[in-house]
Amino acid sequence: MGVSYPGVVQSVYPALERILPLVRKPIQYVGGELNASVKPWESVPVRWALMYPDAYEVGLPNQGLQILYEVLNERDDVLAERTYSVWPDMEALMREHGVPQFTVDAHRPVSAFDVLGVSFATELGYTNLLTALDLAGIPLHADERTDEHPLVIAGGHAAFNPEPIADFIDAAVIGDGEQAVLRLSDIIRDAKAAGTASRGELLDAIAASGVAYVPAKYEVSYLPDGRIRRVAPVDASTPWRVAKHTVSDLDEWPYPKQPIVPLAETVHERASVEIFRGCTRGCRFCQAGMITRPVRERSKTTIADMVQTSLSATGFEEVGLLSLSSADHSDIAALTKGLADRYEGSNTGLSLPSTRVDAFNIDLANELARNGRRSGLTFAPEGGSERIRKVINKMVTEEDLIRTVAAAYAAGWRQVKLYFMCGLPTETDEDVLQIARMAKEVIRTGREVSGRKDIRCTVSIGGFVPKPHTPFQWAAQLGWQQTDARLALLREEIRSDRELGRAIGFRYHDGRPGIVEGLLARGDRRVGPVIEAVWRDGGRFDGWSEYFDFDRWMSCAEAVGVDVDWYTTREREENEVLPWDHLDSGLDKEWLWQDWQDALDEVEVEDCRWSPCFDCGVCDQMGTEIQVGPTDGVILPIVQVTS
Amino acid sequence: MARRTPDREYIPPVQTLQVRYAKRGRMRFASHRDFQRAWERALRRVGVPMAYSAGFSPHPKVSYAGAAPTGAASEAEFLEFSVVQQIDPRAVRQALNAALPEGLDIVAVVEATAPLVDQLRASRWRMEWPFDVTEAIAAFAAADSVEVERITKAGRRILDVRALCSAIQMPEPRVMELTVAHAEPTPRPAEVVVAVRTVFPDLPDVPVLATRLGQGVPVDGGGLAAPF
Numbered sequence: 001m002g003v004s005y006p007g008v009v010q011s012v013y014p015a016l017e018r019i020l021p022l023v024r025k026p027i028q029y030v031g032g033e034l035n036a037s038v039k040p041w042e043s044v045p046v047r048w049a050l051m052y053p054d055a056y057e058v059g060l061p062n063q064g065l066q067i068l069y070e071v072l073n074e075r076d077d078v079l080a081e082r083t084y085s086v087w088p089d090m091e092a093l094m095r096e097h098g099v100p101q102f103t104v105d106a107h108r109p110v111s112a113f114d115v116l117g118v119s120f121a122t123e124l125g126y127t128n129l130l131t132a133l134d135l136a137g138i139p140l141h142a143d144e145r146t147d148e149h150p151l152v153i154a155g156g157h158a159a160f161n162p163e164p165i166a167d168f169i170d171a172a173v174i175g176d177g178e179q180a181v182l183r184l185s186d187i188i189r190d191a192k193a194a195g196t197a198s199r200g201e202l203l204d205a206i207a208a209s210g211v212a213y214v215p216a217k218y219e220v221s222y223l224p225d226g227r228i229r230r231v232a233p234v235d236a237s238t239p240w241r242v243a244k245h246t247v248s249d250l251d252e253w254p255y256p257k258q259p260i261v262p263l264a265e266t267v268h269e270r271a272s273v274e275i276f277r278g279c280t281r282g283c284r285f286c287q288a289g290m291i292t293r294p295v296r297e298r299s300k301t302t303i304a305d306m307v308q309t310s311l312s313a314t315g316f317e318e319v320g321l322l323s324l325s326s327a328d329h330s331d332i333a334a335l336t337k338g339l340a341d342r343y344e345g346s347n348t349g350l351s352l353p354s355t356r357v358d359a360f361n362i363d364l365a366n367e368l369a370r371n372g373r374r375s376g377l378t379f380a381p382e383g384g385s386e387r388i389r390k391v392i393n394k395m396v397t398e399e400d401l402i403r404t405v406a407a408a409y410a411a412g413w414r415q416v417k418l419y420f421m422c423g424l425p426t427e428t429d430e431d432v433l434q435i436a437r438m439a440k441e442v443i444r445t446g447r448e449v450s451g452r453k454d455i456r457c458t459v460s461i462g463g464f465v466p467k468p469h470t471p472f473q474w475a476a477q478l479g480w481q482q483t484d485a486r487l488a489l490l491r492e493e494i495r496s497d498r499e500l501g502r503a504i505g506f507r508y509h510d511g512r513p514g515i516v517e518g519l520l521a522r523g524d525r526r527v528g529p530v531i532e533a534v535w536r537d538g539g540r541f542d543g544w545s546e547y548f549d550f551d552r553w554m555s556c557a558e559a560v561g562v563d564v565d566w567y568t569t570r571e572r573e574e575n576e577v578l579p580w581d582h583l584d585s586g587l588d589k590e591w592l593w594q595d596w597q598d599a600l601d602e603v604e605v606e607d608c609r610w611s612p613c614f615d616c617g618v619c620d621q622m623g624t625e626i627q628v629g630p631t632d633g634v635i636l637p638i639v640q641v642t643s
Numbered sequence: 644m645a646r647r648t649p650d651r652e653y654i655p656p657v658q659t660l661q662v663r664y665a666k667r668g669r670m671r672f673a674s675h676r677d678f679q680r681a682w683e684r685a686l687r688r689v690g691v692p693m694a695y696s697a698g699f700s701p702h703p704k705v706s707y708a709g710a711a712p713t714g715a716a717s718e719a720e721f722l723e724f725s726v727v728q729q730i731d732p733r734a735v736r737q738a739l740n741a742a743l744p745e746g747l748d749i750v751a752v753v754e755a756t757a758p759l760v761d762q763l764r765a766s767r768w769r770m771e772w773p774f775d776v777t778e779a780i781a782a783f784a785a786a787d788s789v790e791v792e793r794i795t796k797a798g799r800r801i802l803d804v805r806a807l808c809s810a811i812q813m814p815e816p817r818v819m820e821l822t823v824a825h826a827e828p829t830p831r832p833a834e835v836v837v838a839v840r841t842v843f844p845d846l847p848d849v850p851v852l853a854t855r856l857g858q859g860v861p862v863d864g865g866g867l868a869a870p871f
């Protein structure tokens with residue numbers, strides 16, 4: 001740990017400054033952003049380096065990391081700094097000049113911190129973790145680390161199955177991070193004070209507390225056919241299962257209060273306020289929805305306060321009201337109206353990511369557009385045919401969709417986006433071709449109701465990847481060749497109609513990255529060597545098409561003896577031990593299996609916010625409850641004080 | 644894409660302010676676009692009653708005078724903006740400094756009396772190498788003309804860098820200071836380095852730390868008269 005780091009920790013900035021003129025967009029490496037925080041190194045006993053394993057432009061806006069950064073820095077006995085993946089041009093220069101992985105806040109070497117916390121939104125960040133570890137001088141393998149090295153702790157949605165990176169991390173936090181990072185900080189602080197902060201002692205304490213999953217404390221054994229026999233703790237003090245964390249009252253955690261304002265251009269140039277967490281619509285493909293249950297809403301007055309706080313702390317021109325499906329907030333009409341009234345004429349834009357297919361969504365969009373800005377309208381039917389939408393539990397009829405989109409055109413929108421997936425369980429060519437028919441119908445009806453010929457719609461479609469902790473965790477993933485063939489058929493079908501086809505844009509992602517994502521999402525510890533081999537062969541930034549190299553992944557898998565098909569296109573049976581079974585997302589495995597069977601039978605399940613509880617297991621298991629319903633209070637206008 | 648929304652009510656500006664700011668320390672790595680975003684956010688944070696342009700997509704009226712390139716530090720960058728309500732230049736300077744990251748520092752804010760372009764005819768630069776460059780600079784100073792090629796979207800362009808440089812001095816063996824006249828186009832610090840290496844090819848090609856010390860109108864005796 002940092003305890004044994006001799007002397008003062010030096011900034012690497014002087015060395016960095018010499019190479020910055022030679023890299024692309026050097027500003028991303030210098031920190032110094034408004035609202036960033038730097039504490040004296042010696043002033044606290046516990047020090048975190050927080051990493052988002054992608055480029056700064058993607059990592060900086062990440063809400064999870066900004067929340068943890070602030071929650072940790074608010075504590076007197078903790079400091080937190082941020083670090084991001086460096087681009088290959090920078091990596092090469094850092095190696096040449098001996099500059100280690102550094103934090104952007106005070107340019108301290110990552111290796112000097114007590115903890116390196118890495119937030120994985122997607123599995124495609126795994127190779128970037130290895131780059132950072134290697135540049136930091138931290139051994140890639142957890143079992144080769146000593147007391148000199150930080151604890152490497154994973155979090156984020158991908159950490160719900162951290163088995164593929166089990167060799168490289170010391171622990172994984174599952175679920176909401178706010179309270180978990182504070183508990184971990186307490187454990188480290190107390191251990192340091194008691195002189196029991198060796199790596200082994202700390203990991204024992206963390207594992208025993210159940211606050212995080214420590215892979216080294218579990219042993220995986222396999223059946224002769226390659227399936228997992230069991231995953232068992234190696235000692236009596238380690239629990240059999242590790243449960244996810246759930247923050248129950250989001251009004252008590254109104255973070256970030258002081259969002260960091262980047263100098264560099266990032267993917268989201270706006271402030272964000274999370275209006276609720278969780279989603280119980282129960283779309284069966286949706287890992288985010290399944291693992292973040294139950295729904296916990298913020299009250300509209302807290303949201304309105306957070307909007308104003310972040311605007312005045314940042315000077316951003318736009319605030320996004322974020323959640324998994326923002327139109328579902330039970331008070332959303334009053335909230336959007338209140339905010340639209342408050343910011344009318346102020347050049348402040350409000351946006352609300354929602355893809356719900358109904359007229360209400362258009363009303364909301366209209367309300368938010370009052371201020372002169374109009375964001376695009378996006379609807380996500382996800383599946384092309386009524387049958388497949390029953391399989392995935394996306395309860396939208398064709399009629400709903402046509403009517404909704406027509407209403408959007410009638411209300412003045414000329415362009416809408418439609419999101420779909422390809423490769424869903426039980427899907428046939430017919431289900432996907434239905435998308436083309438639907439899009440054409442949308443244009444036909446849209447022209448009729450709007451009386452215009454220049455309306456457009458864009459069909460955006462990507463390959464489905466089965467994810468852990470969802471009813472589709474047992475499903476066979478569609479091979480990339482079949483995915484690509486189906487997408488090609490769909491494109492033909494759209495283009496075949498010269499007249500309507502011209503009004504329909506077609507955006508698709510080819511099937512290959514999905515296979516690698518599928519391998520990493522549902523992989524077990526035997527997949528780790530593939531990640532390492534790919535990284536050693538130069539694999540970086542796998543989430544970027546210009547860096548992603550499918551053939552490299554396949555040849556490395558073959559070289560280490562991993563059968564990619566076995567992990568991806570193989571359907572699992574009910575009694576198979578899944579690599580993540582010992583990680584408790586709260587969902588009852590029997591309920592998930594039943595939901596999978598219902599999917600195959602094309603039976604839908606309602607949302608538990610407006611129908612009786614269907615016993616998914618979460619609230620029972622976690623001692624939580626749904627928190628929804630309109631709250632009292634009004635959104636007051638902000639009085640501008642001008643001097 | 645979207646339905647046209649009515650234009651915002653247009654309010655004419657009542658005051659124009661000119662700003663001198665510095666790019667210091669690590670902020671020299673901010674590009675001009677990076678600065679622009681930070682500046683416009685700072686204006687919003689402070690609540691400066693900005694004048695907006697008229698039209699369908701109104702934007703705040705700010706005009707920037709030839710910005711120092713990414714990687715160059717500066718003590719003397721200039722911009723101009725208009726407001727729809729009279730404000731106190733001193734108060735706004737303080738408020739903006741608090742709303743900008745450290746290193747992007749507002750040095751002065753004044754009410755405009757004359758257009759900036761007329762007052763910014765040349766720049767004084769300090770260029771620092773990590774080693775002794777006495778010989779190379781002497782050779783450069785001795786030349787009458789040194790041509791450098793600039794490749795732009797419009798094609799190649801030859802500019803005589805040396806002809807636009809004057810008052811070349813060496814306060815230290817690693818440091819050259821010089822005045823560069825603003826022209827169409829104005830040589831950038833990197834092009835001055837290329838020019839030096841053209842007359843003295845043995846000079847190793849390393850990053851040079853350039854700092855703009857001042858801008859203004861050249862006066863007799865080699866100095867620059869700053870606008871404010």
Ligand code: SF4
Pocket residue numbers: 279280281282283286288289290324325
């Ligand atoms: S609405 Fe469906 S897809 Fe969207 S977050 Fe909820 S469960 Fe997931």
